[in-house]
Amino acid sequence: MNQQIEVSNLIVRYGHHLVLDRVTFSIKKGDYIGLVGANGSGKTTLVKALLGLVPIEQGIIKFENSTLKKGYLPQIALTNDSLFPAEVKEIVGIGLLSDKKRPKIINKEDQKKIDDILERLNIMPLKNKRIGDLSGGQQQRVLLARAMVNKPEVLILDEPTSALDPRVREDFYKLIHEINTIDGTTIVLVSHDLGSVQKYAKKMLVLDREVVFYDEVSKFTSSFGHDHFHLDGEA
Numbered sequence: 001m002n003q004q005i006e007v008s009n010l011i012v013r014y015g016h017h018l019v020l021d022r023v024t025f026s027i028k029k030g031d032y033i034g035l036v037g038a039n040g041s042g043k044t045t046l047v048k049a050l051l052g053l054v055p056i057e058q059g060i061i062k063f064e065n066s067t068l069k070k071g072y073l074p075q076i077a078l079t080n081d082s083l084f085p086a087e088v089k090e091i092v093g094i095g096l097l098s099d100k101k102r103p104k105i106i107n108k109e110d111q112k113k114i115d116d117i118l119e120r121l122n123i124m125p126l127k128n129k130r131i132g133d134l135s136g137g138q139q140q141r142v143l144l145a146r147a148m149v150n151k152p153e154v155l156i157l158d159e160p161t162s163a164l165d166p167r168v169r170e171d172f173y174k175l176i177h178e179i180n181t182i183d184g185t186t187i188v189l190v191s192h193d194l195g196s197v198q199k200y201a202k203k204m205l206v207l208d209r210e211v212v213f214y215d216e217v218s219k220f221t222s223s224f225g226h227d228h229f230h231l232d233g234e235a
């Protein structure tokens, strides 16, 4: 199999509500896929299905190998509660716990992994700070560090920039671009920000319960045109 992930005829339903209908596509190592679609089109459900977080009614999700590591930056609200008692190093450390057996303890080797990712993302000075004392852009980097501390081969980001101001947003996109081009990590980015997806992603997957379009970004522009397609919340 020369694909890293193959999704075939995936059907997901919440109760009677059909949310994903025969979704079929594949992802190659090093791809950068922009996953777009209107509110409620099934984007978050699709990434949760890739992560094994929602039950699948029908279809198959095949991974290149059973140990393929995936990092996830979920769609979350940032906090400005400076009393929230979690420090950056603790939050990043959470990313190491899922692979551990009990007792789940952060050891010396883990501390090194935490330091390495903080360095890589240029946030080492934040290591001992409380998350609620950080700016939105800094918090998002910390959550990215948590998703990346285990060195995932595939990084899945669900609307990571929606709470960020435009300049910080651009910096974040550049960082993700670098993680894709320099580190070779596969990226799946859910976004309403069509402009940035077109600028940075290699492929675009347009979802509306089923796959409406999946191809190179350049083909999206020529086959759909900007006016033809309206995404709710588009910047």
Ligand SMILES: Nc1ncnc2c1ncn2[C@@H]1O[C@H](COP(=O)(O)OP(=O)(O)OP(=O)(O)O)[C@@H](O)[C@H]1O
Pocket: 014, 017, 019, 037, 038, 039, 040, 041, 042, 043, 044, 045, 046
């Ligand atoms: N846990 C759940 N139980 C029941 N219905 C759900 C659940 N999660 C999502 N849905 C419904 O499934 C549909 C798809 O939701 P999903 O969050 O995947 O869409 P989305 O494309 O990510 O939307 P958005 O752009 O608003 O984040 C929506 O109609 C939503 O209301």
